[in-house]
Structures are given as C-alpha cells and as structure tokens.
Amino acid sequence: MDTIFDMETVALDDENSALLIIDQTQLPYHKEILHLKDQESIWDAIYLLKVRGAPAIGVAAGFGIYLAAKEIEEQDFDAFYEKFKRAKDYLDSARPTAVNLSWALNRMDAVVLANREKTVGQIKQLLLAEANEIKREDIRVCKTIGENGLSLLKPGMGLLTHCNAGQLATSKYGTATAPMYLGQEKGYGFRVFCDETRPLLQGARLTAYELMEAGIDTTLLCDNMAPSVMRQGLVDAVFVGCDRVAKNGDTANKIGTSYVAIAAKNYGIPFYVCAPTSTIDMDCESGGDIHIELRPAEEVTEMWYEKRMAPEGVKVYNPSFDVTDAQFITAIITEYGIAYPPFDVSLKEIFEKKSKAQND
Numbered sequence: 001m002d003t004i005f006d007m008e009t010v011a012l013d014d015e016n017s018a019l020l021i022i023d024q025t026q027l028p029y030h031k032e033i034l035h036l037k038d039q040e041s042i043w044d045a046i047y048l049l050k051v052r053g054a055p056a057i058g059v060a061a062g063f064g065i066y067l068a069a070k071e072i073e074e075q076d077f078d079a080f081y082e083k084f085k086r087a088k089d090y091l092d093s094a095r096p097t098a099v100n101l102s103w104a105l106n107r108m109d110a111v112v113l114a115n116r117e118k119t120v121g122q123i124k125q126l127l128l129a130e131a132n133e134i135k136r137e138d139i140r141v142c143k144t145i146g147e148n149g150l151s152l153l154k155p156g157m158g159l160l161t162h163c164n165a166g167q168l169a170t171s172k173y174g175t176a177t178a179p180m181y182l183g184q185e186k187g188y189g190f191r192v193f194c195d196e197t198r199p200l201l202q203g204a205r206l207t208a209y210e211l212m213e214a215g216i217d218t219t220l221l222c223d224n225m226a227p228s229v230m231r232q233g234l235v236d237a238v239f240v241g242c243d244r245v246a247k248n249g250d251t252a253n254k255i256g257t258s259y260v261a262i263a264a265k266n267y268g269i270p271f272y273v274c275a276p277t278s279t280i281d282m283d284c285e286s287g288g289d290i291h292i293e294l295r296p297a298e299e300v301t302e303m304w305y306e307k308r309m310a311p312e313g314v315k316v317y318n319p320s321f322d323v324t325d326a327q328f329i330t331a332i333i334t335e336y337g338i339a340y341p342p343f344d345v346s347l348k349e350i351f352e353k354k355s356k357a358q359n360d
C-alpha cells in the first residue's frame with residue numbers, strides 16, 4: 001500500500017458490512033483506511049470531509065444506503081421501505097451542494113420501488129449490484145472525461161486547477177485531473193499549478209499530493225496567486241471539477257473557483273469544467289437555485305493553526321462553494337462529449353446522447 005493509486009478512495013467490505021474510505025482529513029501524512037459500520041459514522045464521514053468530492057460522495061452514499069438496507073430486518077415491503085426511506089433521508093442530509101449525494105440515493109431508491117414485487121432479500125441483492133455499478137460507472141466516466149479533456153491539450157502545456165477533483169474525489173482518475181493523468185501516461189509533460197484552496201486546503205493537501213505521486217510537475221499556489229501566473233503566460237488552460245451544474249451552465253464548485261474563472265477570462269485562457277452527467281442537475285434552472293453549504297467558522301479561524309489565528313468574536317462567513325457564471329466557462333467536458341455555450345442547448349444535447357446510448 002505505497003501510493004494513493006494502490007488504494008481505493010471508497011470501497012465496500014460486504015462480508016464485514018463496512019464502508020471503507022481513506023480518511024482524507026489525515027492526508028498527506030497519514031494513510032488511514034476507516035471501516036465505517038453504522039449510519040452515523042457514514043454521515044459524519046461525509047459531513048466532516050473524510051470522504052469528499054462529488055463523485056466519491058455519490059459512491060459512498062450508494063454503499064452506505066445498501067449497508068443500511070442490509071440491516072433492516074422487516075420482510076414486509078412497506079415496513080422495509082419505511083425504514084429504507086428514513087435511512088435515505090438521513091444520509092441525504094449530510095451535505096447539500098454536491099448533487100451526486102441525492103443522485104446516488106435516488107438511484108438506489110428507484111431500484112427498491114421498481115422491485116417491490118420481489119422479496120426483501122432479493123431487493124437487497126439488487127441494491128448491492130446497483131451500488132457496485134455506480135462505482136464502476138464512475139471509473140468509466142472519469143476515464144472518458146479524461147480522454148475528452150486531453151483532446152483539447154498539447155504536450156508541455158501549463159494547466160491550473162482549483163480544489164481537489166482528483167483520484168481522491170472519485171473512484172479513479174478524478175475529473176479535472178483525468179486529462180493530466182492520461183497525458184502523463186502519454187509523456188505530455190504538463191506543468192500543473194494547483195491552488196491551495198482555502199479554507200480546507202484540498203488543493204495543497206490532496207491535489208498536490210496525488211499529482212506528485214503520479215510524477216507530474218506540480219507547483220502549489222496560494223489562492224490569490226492565480227492571476228499573477230496567468231499574467232506571466234504560464235497557464236494555457238484551467239481545469240476544475242464541479243459539485244452541481246445548473247441547466248444554463250452555471251456551476252457550483254469549491255469556493256474560489258469563480259475568481260479563477262473570471263481571471264482566466266480576463267487573460268484569454270480557456271476555463272474548462274469537467275462534469276460527469278451525474279453532477280449536472282437539469283432540474284436546477286440556474287446558479288441562484290443551488291444551495292450553498294455554509295460550514296463552521298472554526299475551519300477558518302482555528303483549524304490550520306497551532307493557536308487561534310483570528311480575533312475572538314469576529315464574524316466569519318464560510319461558504320464551502322461558489323457559483324461560476326456560465327459566461328466565464330469555455331466548455332463543460334462530460335463523458336458524452338464536450339458542451340459549448342449556449343449551455344442550455346448543448347447540455348440538453350448531451351443528455352439526449354446519454355439516453356440514446358442507454359437505450360441502444
């Protein structure tokens with residue numbers, strides 16, 4: 001168990017009824033696998049960002065709700081479903097912004113409802129199969145996003161990313177990092193700048209760590225440095241992940257993403273959002289409808305310091321995400337192709353392509 005690539009971000013130990021995750025709050029210095037056996041610890045792991053990143057949260061939710069279902073003793077469908085629904089709503093409340101959490105739980109719910117004529121034992125087996133499929137799909141989807149993203153790049157380019165939309169935020173490859181990893185395999189020699197991403201430093205602790213483990217030329221930036229390196233001509237393209245993309249292309253991602261997008265537009269640098277279709281919410285009209293998670297003040301004032309840094313009693317505003325307006329986004333890279341503005345048209349086409357592929 002040497003590098004992050006030998007470990008799985010999220011896995012199921014069915015025999016011992018446990019969800020296994022790498023504790024991301026301990027990285028990069030401690031590689032610890034947590035064995036989560038009850039719903040409260042799974043909820044906590046999501047809320048406390050031990051498992052994080054939209055796709056990885058979705059995979060964890062799939063396995064998590066399967067484990068909850070497995071524990072339900074009732075054999076009568078209605079009694080089983082009542083408890084299942086309660087467990088689903090509970091997990092769904094762990095974090096509000098990444099749509100993959102409710103997307104995965106709704107997918108599992110649909111399996112239960114479509115099989116109400118079967119025995120509860122059979123339904124549990126179908127839930128296991130669906131949770132495994134959510135994970136397998138995530139791996140396939142990230143690889144295809146990587147190939148689509150790489151088609152836009154040339155060897156030797158300078159790339160910039162914000163937050164962690166890497167292997168640790170997904171089951172494999174990541175989304176924004178997938179073109180970087182695939183490029184590395186082909187000897188593209190990218191130079192990657194990663195923003196530290198305050199307040200939780202996912203860029204410094206996680207992205208820098210995983211890119212370096214893959215042997216990629218990595219430079220860490222404080223969050224206020226991106227415009228400076230862009231002005232010096234060191235950045236040819238920006239790649240970021242996302243937590244929810246609205247129908248019009250407005251995109252919620254980790255706080256700070258929107259200012260990177262605004263700076264990129266100012267310097268004429270393409271700004272790409274890497275989005276599995278599971279993260280595109282066609283029921284959400286625009287960024288204004290996205291629920292932005294507010295997190296505890298201590299993450300800003302205390303968490304990364306030996307003693308409290310900010311004055312006692314200061315008011316703190318700590319939103320976890322911001323919305324990048326569609327006008328600053330050059331393209332949205334999905335597993336079904338690359339969507340260009342106007343996004344209300346191109347995203348619709350992406351979903352038409354998806355439903356055609358699923359029906360063929």
Ligand SMILES: CSC[C@@H](O)[C@@H](O)C(=O)COP(=O)(O)O
Nearest residue numbers: 052053054163165169241242254
């Ligand atoms: C492929 S992960 C995409 C996003 O989920 C990621 O960039 C991000 O914003 C994660 O936020 P986090 O609060 O760490 O879960």
